Amino acid sequence: MTSAEAADQSHDGTPRTPDRLRRRASRLLSQLTARSDRLINEGLARADARKWHYAVLAALEEDGPGSQAALSGRTGIYCSDMVGVLNELVERGLVERAPDPADRRRNVITISASGRRHLLRLDQVLDDLHDVLLAPLSPEERDQFVGLLIRLLDHAGPLPA
Template sequence: MTTDSGGDASEMDERETPARLRALPSRLLALTAARADRLVSAGLAEEDARKWHYAVLATLDEYGPASQAGLSRRTGIYRSDLVAVINELAERGHVERTPDPEDRRRNVITLTEQGGRHLERLDEVLAEAQDELMEPLSKLERELLTSLLGRMLKR
């Protein structure tokens, strides 16, 4: 969304936005989501990472080694896109790709020690982004908002 001056939605003067737009929860969620995406992407970029890198590393850390198909299901990353993500992570030493002993046509992806350390750093980066995003809210308000958003997504 751009303004006449060429800025993005975060630069809009809300006083010039019609009241019926300012009151739409869907609009507020979309604008907040866009800001959150910018904060997260910028933080990860400083660590030479992307959201998909984080998703794969976090999934491997939580669930252990997985096939590419399993990673695709758990992360929501299309298989064709996931191959490139795994290649990038493998080149950096964050994951290992080995043939599946049960089916040598498949690969098993495993988090390396270096990948675990990188994931810990990315966790810190994301925590900082979350803090910046939620800065106007108290701890209780943050917990409530997170709970409410989770409920909305389950519908």
């Protein structure tokens, strides 16, 4: 190995990331997001679920029944994608879709008892996955990290439609 090749590697032999890149919060967040997405998607798949399933079930449990459009707004799932997510959840008996008595042109979505039980299982799966993702941080640091992320997202506001 030449001295130039050695300079391009860290002490463990992996390619060295230039300090200029390692100090860019946007790049670090992007890399962490990619790793987090992979970990969460694979973990939820093992539990026969997807992130969107969890988002819809959590929104229904926390905020109560809602229309497809309302759920789209609560979860950030595009309306066009929401139909497919709800079809999957209805088919599995995790949510119920019924005509809105006040406006028969729209449906109201409600979480079922089976959906509540499934959500509790998914909460545990995600808790375990977050333990893996955040393993280097103490419980206090995890709380602080989540708080800082919330603050950044609240400051940034919603993504444009």
